[in-house]
Each structure stands twice: as C-alpha cells, then as structure tokens.
Amino acid sequence: MPAADAVRDDDAAGRVYTVLVIGAGFSGIGAAIRLRERGIDDFVVLERGDEVGGTWRDNVYPGVACDVPSLLYSYSFEPRTWSKLYADGAEIQDYILDVVEKRDVRRFVRFGHDVSALRFGDDDGIWRVTTNQGVFRARNVIASYGPLANPALPPIDGLEDFGGEVVHAARWNPDQDLTGKTVAVIGTGSTAVQLIPHLVRQAAKVVVYQRTAGWVLPRYNVDTPPAIARVFAALPILRRLTRSALFRITELSALGLVWNTVLTSVLSLAGKIFLRSQVTDPWLRRLLTPDFRPGCKRMLVSDDYLRALQADNCQLVTWPIARIGESGVMTCEGVEHRADVIICATGYEVTKTSPPIEITGRGGRSLNEEWARGAFAYKSVNVSGYPNLFFTFGPNAGPGHTSALVYMEAQIDYAVELISVMTNRRLTWLDVDPRAQAEFNSELQERLAGTTWNSGGCRSWYLTEDGFNATMYPGFATTFRKMLADIDLHDYVASGDLELAITGRVGGDTMDGRTTDGVDPR
Structure with a gap:
C-alpha cells in the first residue's frame, strides 16, 4: 500500500499526530524541516492549494519579485546562489520546490485540505482541526498560513x-x-x-x-556574475559571509526606518x-x-x-x-x-484583528473574539488560553527593514524547541501564563510608541483602525532572534507528568503552578 493511502487509513481510524502544520509556504516547509531535524516525523502539513510555495506559488503577475536581497530571502540552512540580486517569483518558487525534494518533506504534505477551524479539547489536550476533507487531530499545531494568503479587494462602492x-x-x-x-x-x-x-x-x-x-529607492537588480557564482560554489563560506554582510547592512537601515x-x-x-x-x-x-x-x-x-x-x-x-x-x-x-x-494591487487580509480561521481554546474561549481589538501574543508565537498552538509570522513579528524569513526562522525554532520539550518530558500541554503575556505586550506597546509607525501621524496597514499596532516588531532582527533564543519556562503553565514539569529556562528548576484567569492579555 502506498504511504499516502496508509496515512489516510490512519486518519480514518482517528490518528493523533504529534504536530499538525497549517500551510506549505516558506514557514510551513521550514517547520517540517526543523521537526525532522529534531527527530519528530509524526506530523502532517495541510495545504489548501495543489502545490507547495504559498504566496510564491500564487503570485505570478508580471514583474513579481523579492524586494529584499535574495541571499537574505532564503533559509539560512539551505543557501543558494541566485541569478540576480533580487530574484523573481519563478526562481523563488523553484527554490522552494528544490528544498522540498532535497529535504524529503513532500510526503508529509496533504494538498487540497483547507483548514476552517481549530478547537482545543479540555478533556484530552488534543486539537481538532476541521478541514474541507474531514477532521484531523493533533497534540500540537503550528499555524503557518502566513500573512500573504488571502487577497483583499478594496472596499469601494460599485x-x-x-x-x-x-x-x-x-x-x-x-x-x-x-x-x-x-x-x-x-x-x-x-x-x-x-x-x-x-x-x-x-x-x-x-x-x-x-x-x-x-x-521609492533604486533597486539596482544586477545579475550574479558567473565568476561570483563559481566562487560561491567552491567556497560556500564566502556566500555565508556575503549573506551576513547584507544582513548587517539591512539591520543598520532599521535606525532610519524603525x-x-x-x-x-x-x-x-x-x-x-x-x-x-x-x-x-x-x-x-x-x-x-x-x-x-x-x-x-x-x-x-x-x-x-x-x-x-x-x-x-x-x-x-x-x-x-x-x-x-x-x-x-x-x-x-x-x-x-x-x-x-x-x-x-491592494494587498492581503493581514491578521490584525482576527485570525483567518475560527480558533477555540481552553474553556471554549474564542481567539477571534479576543483579537477583535487587535491581535496579541507572547513573543509573537503563543497566546495564553490556547495551549500547544504556535504561530509563525504571528502578531508583532513584522520587520520594516529586512527579510521576514529571519523572523520566521526564529519563531519556527522556538516552536520546535517547545514541542521537543513537551515530547521528551511527557507533558500534555504548555500554555502561556497570562501575566507573562500581559507584561510582554505592555512592554512591547511602550516600545512601539516611540517608533515611526506609532508616532508623527503615521497611518498605514500596519495599524488597526483605532491605531493599535498588531503587526510590527519595534527593534532589530538581531534583538528578535535573541528574544526567541531564550525560552523561559517560568512564563508557562503545564499539564502532564508533574514530576517532570518544568519551569525556568530549559534544564531549570521545577515549575510552580499559576492561575490562568483574570488577566488582561494586552
């Protein structure tokens, strides 16, 4: 029996995946690769389209291209020598396809599965994921549907x-x-x-x-000289150093843009x-x-x-x-x-006040209702009341100066690390302490107040109608990566084997339980 048919039989029998990933764009494929690197193969990627690639599969308009240097717009763990400084959409899609085949993740992807709802089970700690082809069950969900998934038509009469x-x-x-x-x-x-x-x-x-x-600034989209391509192939370290130099240049630009x-x-x-x-x-x-x-x-x-x-x-x-x-x-x-x-050419329905699918957490709480005044999360990845749910490109993870993939990789690594901790220590679920979430977002909004986006009369799609910034991160990408590299388990509550429950940073002391009620998440 083909592997795909075996997976279908398992689903019909009520299979519970360790991880379910929503979306097979850059972040979904990246999550699949990182899960496999950590020895987690019991996962599935649900993709509503008929191919991987996400926005780069969907966008085929004339001139579509990356607007940051392509060396930065690629996985750090899968470098490529691009044909131009700014690759066009077709080359980026080819890159994603190549990575999928090289890393053998296509067999984990289920195409034609459009997710409409997530519901957490209080009794068993399992997420029920409703799709157009049935209900899937998983211990953990990585929501990688991305911010550029659903086109937005302008609200113009007629x-x-x-x-x-x-x-x-x-x-x-x-x-x-x-x-x-x-x-x-x-x-x-x-x-x-x-x-x-x-x-x-x-x-x-x-x-x-x-x-x-x-x-508008000039693009200077030059072709990669054949000699440079040969040098990069012979000495990959030079390509890494070039990528590092470009990253530092874009980081510097934050001083003028953020x-x-x-x-x-x-x-x-x-x-x-x-x-x-x-x-x-x-x-x-x-x-x-x-x-x-x-x-x-x-x-x-x-x-x-x-x-x-x-x-x-x-x-x-x-x-x-x-x-x-x-x-x-x-x-x-x-x-x-x-x-x-x-x-x-009016952009997308970016998640600022509601997720694009219905999400129901502990005790029947609705994330769609909680985000009505503006989306929020803890470190852009988790939301209190929704255990084992991880976002990539989550609230306040948007860069204004460099590649979004730098932020995306940091979020993926954070999610996979926490999933590994739960798996290794036999925890049913981890949920963010609401006080930790409230403290994080209070500090975040204070920092945002001093940025270009939230001062000087700036109005943009980054903000909600009442001026709440649920989109951008107020700082350098380096700071964002450092923040997510530090997993402080004191900021979580757990359910599972209490003798193995954890608090403090990974490898720290025993976790003390805390209430999850009565705290304003913002």
Whole structure:
C-alpha cells in the first residue's frame, strides 16, 4: 500500500499526530524541516492549494519579485546562489520546490485540505482541526498560513457592478491578454510598482489610482556574475559571509526606518534625489512626494516604476475614488475614467484583528473574539488560553527593514524547541501564563510608541483602525532572534507528568503552578 493511502487509513481510524502544520509556504516547509531535524516525523502539513510555495506559488503577475536581497530571502540552512540580486517569483518558487525534494518533506504534505477551524479539547489536550476533507487531530499545531494568503479587494462602492473584468494581482491569470485595453490599477504599493511597468508595455492605456505616494529607492537588480557564482560554489563560506554582510547592512537601515533619526533624514533625501532624477515634470514630482517619514509604510524599490508613470499611455490619478460603475472608475471630482479591466494591487487580509480561521481554546474561549481589538501574543508565537498552538509570522513579528524569513526562522525554532520539550518530558500541554503575556505586550506597546509607525501621524496597514499596532516588531532582527533564543519556562503553565514539569529556562528548576484567569492579555 502506498504511504499516502496508509496515512489516510490512519486518519480514518482517528490518528493523533504529534504536530499538525497549517500551510506549505516558506514557514510551513521550514517547520517540517526543523521537526525532522529534531527527530519528530509524526506530523502532517495541510495545504489548501495543489502545490507547495504559498504566496510564491500564487503570485505570478508580471514583474513579481523579492524586494529584499535574495541571499537574505532564503533559509539560512539551505543557501543558494541566485541569478540576480533580487530574484523573481519563478526562481523563488523553484527554490522552494528544490528544498522540498532535497529535504524529503513532500510526503508529509496533504494538498487540497483547507483548514476552517481549530478547537482545543479540555478533556484530552488534543486539537481538532476541521478541514474541507474531514477532521484531523493533533497534540500540537503550528499555524503557518502566513500573512500573504488571502487577497483583499478594496472596499469601494460599485466594484461588483463593473461590467469589465476585475482582477486581483495575487490571482493573476498568466494567459491574461491586455493588448489594446484600458487598464485601471488601484494601489501603488510593493506589488503595483512591480506590475505597472509591465502593464504600460502591454496595454493601450494604464490609469493608476494613487491614494498616497510612497518612498521609492533604486533597486539596482544586477545579475550574479558567473565568476561570483563559481566562487560561491567552491567556497560556500564566502556566500555565508556575503549573506551576513547584507544582513548587517539591512539591520543598520532599521535606525532610519524603525525610529526617527538622522538616518531617516538621509533616506528621505535619497528618495527625493532619486525622484528628481527620474521625474522631470515638477507637478508630477509633487504628486509623487510622500507626506510621511520613511518607514511609516513599506519602502518601495524599483528602477522603472517612476519612468513607467511618465509613459505616453500612462496616467496618474490622485483624486480619491468615489465609486465604480459599469463602465469605469468615478473619482470624487465627478470624472468617470473608462476601463476595460480593473486590477487591484491592494494587498492581503493581514491578521490584525482576527485570525483567518475560527480558533477555540481552553474553556471554549474564542481567539477571534479576543483579537477583535487587535491581535496579541507572547513573543509573537503563543497566546495564553490556547495551549500547544504556535504561530509563525504571528502578531508583532513584522520587520520594516529586512527579510521576514529571519523572523520566521526564529519563531519556527522556538516552536520546535517547545514541542521537543513537551515530547521528551511527557507533558500534555504548555500554555502561556497570562501575566507573562500581559507584561510582554505592555512592554512591547511602550516600545512601539516611540517608533515611526506609532508616532508623527503615521497611518498605514500596519495599524488597526483605532491605531493599535498588531503587526510590527519595534527593534532589530538581531534583538528578535535573541528574544526567541531564550525560552523561559517560568512564563508557562503545564499539564502532564508533574514530576517532570518544568519551569525556568530549559534544564531549570521545577515549575510552580499559576492561575490562568483574570488577566488582561494586552
């Protein structure tokens, strides 16, 4: 009998996995690799799509690419010599596929399984995971569905009434033919600056609707010289040193992006100089000059976006959109702009106030309700009241200056270490002490108050509508990694073999029980 069929039989018989991983993108595959390295093979990865890769599988729009140097946008334990400084989406997807085959994790992935709910069993400490193909059971769950999973359409009146085609960039059809058509592009963020130059070369007319201008810096996307590729292959240590140097450079940029410093002014000046060098018309330059500090919103990197906006067949519209009608986009000054196709480069439904699935914890508590005013967690990984549930790309794990994979790996290692501790010491579950969680988030929000995102009138998708920052981490990636490298078990309560219960750091003293009631997690 094939292995896959054996797994199905086990599920039908009520198999309880040691670990269930949700999602087979970068973080889900990374979690699978780390679990195997720790000798944990009793796990399953549930993926709603038909292939691994997550956002890099789904995003195939023209120009899709990484906006941080590719040497940083890869697993530290699986280095690669990339073809360019900034790899395109197809090369990144190929990299993920290569890693999956090399590390033999595909056999753990179940495709076509869309998770809709998690429920913790108070009586047995087991998570029930509801999918479109049945219910799975597991002792531990790693939620690796990622922040860039569910595209968000703009909440504009009349969008459903448009007579042409509405396309979200994250659901691009590679066979899409825009020749001779008038295309409306809503959004001018990271996706739009990659997509618009390609649209201008294909469509008859492109109308770009800008709500706020962004800071744009040059990309300098050079090919990797063959000589460098040969050196990296012969001397892998040089590739590691290059990656380390790039990481240190991006860490330095945090001084100008996370906080308002002299370097912030330097970045602002660099952006204005680049804008002046690319755009000749003074009025257009004024429209493209941001009214916020660098770092408030994600920095944009592009060598051709600003030039594309000046093409004869491209028009920049900065009037707010009033509504969308059957034949086009109506702006608030009363002008209707005809369109054949509307492309929404409007990002994703990032988890700020509710997880994308229903999560029920101890005593029937609902994480969807608890996060209603803004998501929170302990060290971005665990939430009190939801034992043995681990998030990757959890609340306040977002970087504003470097690769998200640096943060992701730290969270994966933290989760796998705790799962190993529970397995080795025969604990049923570990749950965060609510006081430890409250103290952590109180300090976190105090630190956030002094960052660019939470001061100076900054408004961005990083914040909830009432200004709560549930997204970004207020510091260096080095600090984040150090925080997660320190597992303080005094901050957890446990259930299981009390003689083996643990508190203190790994290898520390015996754990003392503490109440889990009556503490505001924020």
